[in-house]
Amino acid sequence: MVNSIIDVRNLVKTYGEVRAVDNVSLQIEHGEVFGILGPNGAGKTTILEMIEGLRRPDHGAIMIDGLSVWPNPNRIKHLIGVQLQTTALMDFLTVREMVRLFASFYGIHMSRVKADELLDKVALVEKANSMINQLSGGQQQRLSIALALVNDPKVLFLDEPTTGLDPQARRKLWMVVEGINAEGKTIVLTTHYMEEAQVLCSRIAIMDHGRAIALDTPVGLINSLGADAKITFTAKHPLDIEKLARTPSVSQVSQFDLSYSFYTSDVQESITNLLGLANSQSVKIENLNVAGANLEDVFLHLTGRGLRE
Template sequence: MPVSSPPTPAPLSPPAGGPPALRFDTVSKTYRSGQVKALDQVSFDIQPGEFFGLLGPNGAGKTSLISILAGLSRASGGSVSVLGHDVVDDYAEARKRLGIVPQELVFDPFFSVRETLRIQSGYFGVRNNDDWIDELLLNLGLADKAHFNMRQLSGGMKRRVLVAQALVHRPPVIVLDEPTAGVDVELRQTLWQFIARLNREGHTVLLTTHYLEEAEALCHRIAMLKQGRIVALDRTSELLAGRASTMLQFKTDAALPVSLRDQSRITGRIVQIKAHDATEVEHILATLREAACPVEDLEIGRADLEDVFLEIMQGAHA
């Protein structure tokens, strides 16, 4: 069943001055006494009010970067700051301004949803926060679960609570690390509607995701990591305009001709082949006809962010 696209964010307004929301300055991270390099001189800024995507294959260094930002890990070199506050030297102020939704489901089984959010508020010294907690519960579809013990919730509901915990102290910077991995369509839509609203209200959002249609619909700018290095960084529209081309898509049960197989992306019965112009489209169709390869549901469209991502990853040599 196709998944509908997330809501489109409001246009990005230029920052009014002051420090960036997030600054990664030549950040490096090595493990095993320098034998494994997870991050290699990573540098970029995220401006206040931006919806920013951080993409990369597994093992690219995304989790290492977010762990350093969250204070769970120390960089081997370089620095990270949140609205001008260094995450090491000024960690208390940095963490007050940061709300992170982790990949893992982490919860305390002894408290209800509302108690969990009240305790989280207390960590940041926020008192009398029930009005905002009620708003979070309503917007994340948790209002009827407020008095449920955390152990009674499904995995999807627990993930909603993680989002509420990250937002309960109203942080100006929100980090979403694979927030919709393995969750249902309803949660994806509920989450993106609420996060897009917070972004329109001025919150900065950093998103990591393997659902590239989410990044394409939501993010103003995107950075791509491969083997610990930035291999692309630009506005989403520029990434698409600079590399996108015509995409031929069809279904077939037959084996593709060898001349087309290597340039195709095959998912089950669905085949996608990139073509640069109409002449190349006709050549592909002629090759299929000559090979007696029957096709169904033929479509010709533009390449999307997934196509751009694969092209950059295949062409980048870290």
């Protein structure tokens, strides 16, 4: 791809015996919100920090906007904004002072008006005069996004921006990310929340044990399952679902005690068959649940494990 803003080729990073990043290649296009989704220890932070120029790869090549990141990452500093851990912030400054101080690190004299414009983008303008230690967790995360934007970068990197936030704060941050992306900035984020990846990202690389095991749009990843929905239920007594399992629309049947689950590409047919089986065996079915397939199911399908296990 000629036009990729980020081009990662055959990236490898090893820590002793651990292949933290194991031959990963990916291209990220201008204007994308690109997600790196994976469980703890998958290598998400390692790959992000190599792209940001903070960790040196063992092998491989990384280009940002046509410039090689390594061996001299200073060349790409002006292109990128990196969200820092909020714990590093100085508590004795106000929010606006912090933004202006950060701008000064880039040699930028930022006026109050400009600082407040930036704070408005992260929905923090009403907190401009608040001390940093008075911010909530979600507000601190949004402030750290503002700080990553002081140099007006082309690419913004967010490493697990919503971990530890409550659902409301998480949604607010999603809106902020969408707004920044709507202004044309490319965003690369890591997450282990499948819903976050599904809502925000144009494309997602699913990582596991240092490898990118799938890369596609959220819809493309879910379609790759070949199933529309996951059906789960419990039975009062053991149910023989052998016949159901042999239906072509049904896959990945599993049973644990009296809890059953399977995927189907034909919900109506499967439910009808299931109820027919239950009736013919005089078994009562409870807690019948039909859920649209999601990225968690994709991960489970690819690895045999859940994202949070």
